[in-house]
Amino acid sequence: MPLATSLTGQAALVVGGSSGIGLAAAQLLVNRGAIVTIVGRTEERLEKAKGALGGAVSTAVMDCADEAAAAAFFEGLPALDHLVISLAGGASLGPFTEVPVQGVRDTFDGKFWPYLIAMHHGAKILSEQGTITIVTGASAIAAVPQASCLGAVNGALEGMVKTLSVELAPRRVNAVSPGLTDTEAWSRIPDDIREGMYAQSAASTPAGRIGQPEDVAEAVLACIQNGFLTGILLPCDGGKRLV
Numbered sequence: 001m002p003l004a005t006s007l008t009g010q011a012a013l014v015v016g017g018s019s020g021i022g023l024a025a026a027q028l029l030v031n032r033g034a035i036v037t038i039v040g041r042t043e044e045r046l047e048k049a050k051g052a053l054g055g056a057v058s059t060a061v062m063d064c065a066d067e068a069a070a071a072a073f074f075e076g077l078p079a080l081d082h083l084v085i086s087l088a089g090g091a092s093l094g095p096f097t098e099v100p101v102q103g104v105r106d107t108f109d110g111k112f113w114p115y116l117i118a119m120h121h122g123a124k125i126l127s128e129q130g131t132i133t134i135v136t137g138a139s140a141i142a143a144v145p146q147a148s149c150l151g152a153v154n155g156a157l158e159g160m161v162k163t164l165s166v167e168l169a170p171r172r173v174n175a176v177s178p179g180l181t182d183t184e185a186w187s188r189i190p191d192d193i194r195e196g197m198y199a200q201s202a203a204s205t206p207a208g209r210i211g212q213p214e215d216v217a218e219a220v221l222a223c224i225q226n227g228f229l230t231g232i233l234l235p236c237d238g239g240k241r242l243v
């Protein structure tokens with residue numbers, strides 16, 4: 001199948017589409033003519049994002065950690081062509097021996113289970129030419145100090161991609177693995193500390209900078225548009241994982 005440069009009329013759902021990488025992915029999908037629904041837990045953030053996106057965009061308030069709510073939500077949707085999952089539910093970061101085991105469980109609750117729930121129920125309504133693209137993270141494929149728990153979560157998700165790409169074929173399933181990316185997820189950190197972290201990471205990244213949400217969104221779009229990509233893990237980290 002050739003590269004689908006237009007997604008006109010195709011239905012796309014972006015879980016975590018009100019912010020950061022998900023919002024940037026939603027924008028590219030809108031630009032390609034897709035009919036986009038963005039999902040998040042906060043109506044206000046969704047409405048703000050919808051205003052910024054323009055085009056054919058709907059919003060849905062849904063917490064993907066709540067399986068009953070997610071099941072009912074997906075059951076109520078018509079067929080879906082593209083499911084993008086890019087939610088960030090908070091992570092316990094820190095030295096491995098200092099993060100309580102409960103913190104690791106919380107990290108799985110915040111990302112692994114909501115992703116799995118969205119994939120499980122979303123796959124049931126995916127059209128035959130449909131795609132699932134999940135946003136994982138560099139902590140699963142590189143040494144990222146203080147992020148071993150998140151690495152476990154991202155690795156667990158990536159571990160499903162190859163099998164699902166075969167099991168759900170001809171639907172395609174891929175993962176995009178970002179490095180440090182400038183999103184609202186980091187807004188909780190004081191400005192000076194965040195800027196220092198960004199500068200330090202940029203200096204040791206072959207690309208010479210940290211990621212922007214649009215960088216990662218372009219990688220997501222590649223997974224959606226290239227009909228010969230399936231079962232892959234696409235790193236989008238400026239080469240950071242190599243150094």
Ligand SMILES: NC(=O)c1ccc[n+]([C@@H]2O[C@H](COP(=O)([O-])OP(=O)(O)OC[C@H]3O[C@@H](n4cnc5c(N)ncnc54)[C@H](OP(=O)(O)O)[C@@H]3O)[C@@H](O)[C@H]2O)c1
Nearest residue numbers: 016018019020021040041042064087088137180181183185
């Ligand atoms: N930014 C980075 O440096 C980086 C690096 C590597 C990997 N990643 C991964 O990339 C993904 C996206 O991160 P981001 O930086 O773009 O985050 P972000 O800007 O904080 O956006 C997160 C989005 O997820 C939504 N969300 C959170 N929990 C949800 C839930 N349970 N159900 C539905 N929606 C939920 C948020 O809206 P509400 O809060 O309103 O629900 C928001 O729309 C995450 O999985 C993250 O681990 C990010």
